[in-house]
Amino acid sequence: MRNTNTGLPFPWRVRIVLGMLGALALILVGQLINLQVVHQNFLNTQGDARALRKEVIPAHRGMIVDRNGEPLAISAPVETLWAEPQILSEYPDRWADLATALETPADVLAQRIKLNATKEFMYLRRQMTPNDAAKVVALGIPGVYSRKEYRRFYPAAEVTSHVVGFTDVDGKGQEGLELAYDSWLEGVPGLKDVLRDRLGRNIKDLKLVKQARPGKDLVLSIDLRLQYLAYQALKGVVAENGAKAGTMVVLDAKTGEVLAMVNQPAYNPNNRVDVSSSSLRNRAITDMYEPGSTMKALTVSSALMNHVITPDTKIDTTPGRLRITYKTISDHRNYGVLDITGIITKSSNVGASKISMMLPEGALWQTFHSFGLGQNPQTGFPGEQPGELPFYKPTQVLQLATMSYGYGLTVTPLQLARAYVPFANGGKLFPVSMVKRANPVEPTQVVTPEVAHDVLKMLETVTESGGTATRAQVPGYHLAGKTGTVHKVGPNGYEANNYFSVFTGIAPASDPRLVAAIIIDDPSSGEYFGGAVAAPVFGRFIAGAMRLLNIPPDDLEGLIKLQGKKS
Secondary structure: OOOOOOOOOOHHHHHHHHHHHHHHHHHHHHHHHHHHHHOHHHHHHHHHHHHEEEEEEOOOOOOEEOOOOOEEEEEEEEEEEEEOHHHHOOOHHHHHHHHHHHOOOHHHHHHHHHHOOOOOOEEEEEEEOHHHHHHHHOOOOOOEEEEEEEEEEOOOHHHOHHHHOEEOOOOOEEEHHHHHOHHHHOOEOEEEEEEEOOOOOEEEEEEEEEOOEOOOOEEEOOOHHHHHHHHHHHHHHHHHOOOOEEEEEEEEOOOOEEEEEEEEOOOOOOOOOOOOHHHHOOHHHHOOEOOHHHHHHHHHHHHHHOOOOOOOOEEEOOOOEEEEOOEEEEOOOOOOEEEHHHHHHHOOHHHHHHHHHHOOOOHHHHHHHHOOOOOOOOOOOOOOOOOEOOOOOOOOHHHHHHHHOOOOOEEOHHHHHHHHHHHHOOOEEOOOEOEOOOOOOOOEEOOOHHHHHHHHHHHHHHOOOOOOOHHHOEOOEOOEEEEEEEEEEEOOEEEEEEEEEEEEEEEOOOOOOEEEEEEEEOOOOOOOOHHHHOHHHHHHHHHHHHHHOOOOOOOHHHHHHHHHHHO
């Protein structure tokens, strides 16, 4: 049947369809208004959350250099591979390719991806070379990315390891000056907004949020040339004498700055796979030793300053033994009557003990303390020790006597070297520093220039014929120093056959530039006296150091005699 008014069949159906289309159009317009006006901010936020990311801009750590600008620690650019497990877990067919590229067992990688499947970040491999990382990224595996980082590298390796220390994989200082100056060296990472696609790939850098700030450089007082010389000399003597360990500190006689500091055993900070805890210690600062006969120079200084002796005073050491309470103090042999120089030259325990008994109450302790013993050196180095300087009463005659020749107190090698600086510069004690000083510091006058000069002349006889350290001699140079041989302490007291061999040296004696302290731990090849084991380290070092520093010979007569013998 046909509608006679319109001529169209079923007009009501047309109206229904048109009404539905109109309603649909209204719904679409309403939804557009809802999305574009009502929920615009929400949708923008959700879109940005899926496409915008804040990306860290790495900042490199400051360099560590020696006093002449030679690099000791630098940060090299590397790449770190990481993944978004939520994306990567959707492509299990690519896991095998990724495992092969990373040289990782496929089952291990698969397990890690599954465990982190709900997370947005996972490290794949840290600190790869840029070329190796680029090869992995080139595989185009969804959810796998690379980002720039920095890896610490130490050009001098084990030669400076105990001074410089090292950082962990995240660039945080863990040992040495890397730890002590971590906040100074550490850079501040930056931040930027980036646009990423559905697979997490960066499409565009949008905005710099925060500029990266690199760490500040650190200039050490160390002279790398002298550091190498000291390392070679110490390592050679430790090996030749079958010693357990050794340490050496070299100071600038005119400033107190540390010019070299080495230890054995050492380690390579660039490869710490098999490093032992004992090789990590900077023994020069953290370990304490009884200094032995090296303290006799300080004992004589105390007596000269207190006017109880003069350089010409005679001390009878006969018969080479001295009984005090329950202990007999002995010399190597009976030296008879010695002047003060002779006590230093021959290293007489009896002579030093008798001098200590002549001193006023507390005078010996006061002298040792004024030379920096029993006090923290305040270098800022992690784990530095102050040593032990007991105060003995006048009634403790035995303790005072043994203290006069270096028993009953402990020092670090750094303290021992510092204690000899006043003999090299007219009686001034400087604060020690492992960082190069921009300006001079004010020293403390601990003994008079006359006393410092007198003791230096006495110490010079130790390295000459008849002294205990002739193996420290260097042709063409007058050297000064003092030996020490110390019994090690064991579980039952002092060990009869285990020693520390000690030597402190000053060069050249006519115008001192360098002061050094050497301690060799338990030499086992037969010789153990300080003059036979520790003194040769000083001689080998000084022979090279004088040339490097362009210090002219001050013993031309001795050099001419040596050349005459060779010809």
